[in-house]
Amino acid sequence: MSGRAANGLDSAERIFRLFLRKRGLRATPVRAAILQAILSRQDHFDADELFLDLRRQGLSVSRASIYRTLPLVIEAGLLNQIYSEDGRSLYESSYGREHHCHLRCLNCRRVIEFKSEEMDRLERELARRHGFKITAHQVEVYGLCPDCQGKSRD
Amino acid sequence: MSGRAANGLDSAERIFRLFLRKRGLRATPVRAAILQAILSRQDHFDADELFLDLRRQGLSVSRASIYRTLPLVIEAGLLNQIYSEDGRSLYESSYGREHHCHLRCLNCRRVIEFKSEEMDRLERELARRHGFKITAHQVEVYGLCPDCQGKSRD
DNA sequence: ATCATTGCAAAAGCTTTGCATAAGA
DNA sequence: TCTTATGCAAAGCTTTTGCAATGAT
Numbered sequence: 001m002s003g004r005a006a007n008g009l010d011s012a013e014r015i016f017r018l019f020l021r022k023r024g025l026r027a028t029p030v031r032a033a034i035l036q037a038i039l040s041r042q043d044h045f046d047a048d049e050l051f052l053d054l055r056r057q058g059l060s061v062s063r064a065s066i067y068r069t070l071p072l073v074i075e076a077g078l079l080n081q082i083y084s085e086d087g088r089s090l091y092e093s094s095y096g097r098e099h100h101c102h103l104r105c106l107n108c109r110r111v112i113e114f115k116s117e118e119m120d121r122l123e124r125e126l127a128r129r130h131g132f133k134i135t136a137h138q139v140e141v142y143g144l145c146p147d148c149q150g151k152s153r154d
Numbered sequence: 155m156s157g158r159a160a161n162g163l164d165s166a167e168r169i170f171r172l173f174l175r176k177r178g179l180r181a182t183p184v185r186a187a188i189l190q191a192i193l194s195r196q197d198h199f200d201a202d203e204l205f206l207d208l209r210r211q212g213l214s215v216s217r218a219s220i221y222r223t224l225p226l227v228i229e230a231g232l233l234n235q236i237y238s239e240d241g242r243s244l245y246e247s248s249y250g251r252e253h254h255c256h257l258r259c260l261n262c263r264r265v266i267e268f269k270s271e272e273m274d275r276l277e278r279e280l281a282r283r284h285g286f287k288i289t290a291h292q293v294e295v296y297g298l299c300p301d302c303q304g305k306s307r308d
Numbered sequence: 309a310t311c312a313t314t315g316c317a318a319a320a321g322c323t324t325t326g327c328a329t330a331a332g333a
Numbered sequence: 334t335c336t337t338a339t340g341c342a343a344a345g346c347t348t349t350t351g352c353a354a355t356g357a358t
Contacts, residue, residue: 024337025337026331026333026336026337026338027332028331028332028337028339030338030339031338046322047323048322060340061339062339062340062341063322063323063340064323064324064325064339064341065338065339065340067322067323067324068324068338083237083238084238084243086321086322086348087241087243087321087322087347087348088321088322088323089238089241089322089323101280103280103281103284103286105286106289112284112286114283114284116276118276119273119276119277122272122276123273123293123295126255126257126268126270126273126295127257127297130257130266130268130299130300131300131303132259132295132297132298132299132300133297133298133303134295135260135296135297135298136295136296136297137293137294137295137296138292138293138294138295138296139277139292139293139294140291140292140293140294141277141280141281141286141288141290141291141292142289142290142291142292143281143286143287143288143289143290144286145284145285146284146285146286149285178312179312179313180311180312180313180356180357180358181357182312182313182314182356182357183356184313184314185313200347201347202347214315215314215315216315216316217315217347217348218315218316218317218348218349218350219313219314219315221347221348221349222313222314222349240346240347241322241346241347241348242346242348243348
C-alpha cells in the first residue's frame with residue numbers, strides 16, 4: 001500500500017531542484033538528504049524525528065539546516081505542516097498523496113486517514129460561495145477509535 | 155449577531171463551577187476571571203492575549219495561572235484549542251457556539267467561519283464507517299480571500 | 309485547619325539567528 | 334571569485350514547574 005515508486009522519488013527531487021533554482025537557491029547534498037528523509041516517512045513527524053532519522057542513516061545534518069529547509073519544502077508543495085502537539089510542529093509529506101482527512105483517537109493517539117471526494121467537493125463549493133480560491137485544506141476529526149471505546153477514560 | 159446573552163455567560167460559569175466541583179478543584183476568583191476573559195473574546199486568541207486582556211481590565215492574573223487554567227476550561231467543554239501559529243497555541247471559545255469550519259486567507263490572515271450541516275453529516279458518516287465515536291472536529295480550508303486574489307504574492 | 313491555588317522566577321522545550329567556515333555556481 | 338549554505342552555540346519564544354505564600358472550603 002505504499003503507492004510511491006522509485007521514479008516518484010526522483011520526481012519529487014526534480015520538483016524541489018526546480019523550485020530552488022527558480023528561487024535563486026542552491027541544490028545542496030544537505031537539502032537533498034533532508035528531502036529524502038521527508039519522503040521516506042509515511043507518517044506524521046516533527047523536526048527532531050527527521051534529525052534522528054538522518055543520524056541513523058549516518059548523515060550528519062544539523063537541526064538548524066532542517067529547520068531552515070522545512071519551509072522551503074513546504075513552499076515547494078512537497079510537505080504539509082499539520083496540527084501541532086505539545087509545542088512541536090508536526091509535518092507530513094504531501095508528495096504523491098491526495099488530500100485526505102484525519103480521524104484521531106483521543107485515547108490512544110492513533111490516526112486513521114480517509115479520503116472523501118464528497119467532502120472535497122463540499123469544501124470547494126463552500127469556498128466558492130465565499131469567493132475564496134482554495135490552496136489547501138485540513139480536516140481533523142477527534143474521537144475514540146473502536147478499540148478505545150470500551151475503556152473509560154478518567 | 156452575537157448570539158450570547160448575559161444569562162448565557164452565567165450558564166457557562168455554572169458549567170465551569172460544576173466541572174471544578176466534580177473534579178475536586180476549587181472555584182476561585184482567578185479562575186472566574188480567566189473564564190470571563192475567554193468568553194469575552196469572539197475571535198481566536200493565544201494565552202498572552204488573554205493575559206493582556208485581563209491586565210487591561212485591571213485584573214492581575216499571572217501567565218502561569220492562565221496556562222494552568224486553559225486545559226481545565228477545555229476539559230469543561232467551553233474552549234477549543236485550534237491550529238497553532240508560529241509556536242503559539244490558539245484558542246477559541248466554544249460556549250454557545252455550534253461547530254463551524256474556518257476559511258483562512260493565506261495572504262491577509264483573515265478568517266471566515268462557516269457552518270455546514272452537510273459537512274457535519276458527512277463527517278459523522280465517515281467516522282461511523284471507521285467505527286469512531288466522534289468527540290470534536292476541526293475543518294480548516296486555506297486559500298486566498300476575494301480581496302487578495304488580485305494581488306500576486308510572489 | 310487543611311489542602312489547593314497563586315505568583316514569581318527559573319527551567320524546559322522547540323525554533324530561530326549570528327557568525328565564522330565551507331562549498332556551490 | 335563571489336555568494337549562498339552550513340554548523341555551532343547562543344538567543345528567543347512559548348509553556349511548564351518548584352516553592353513559598355495566599356486563600357478557599
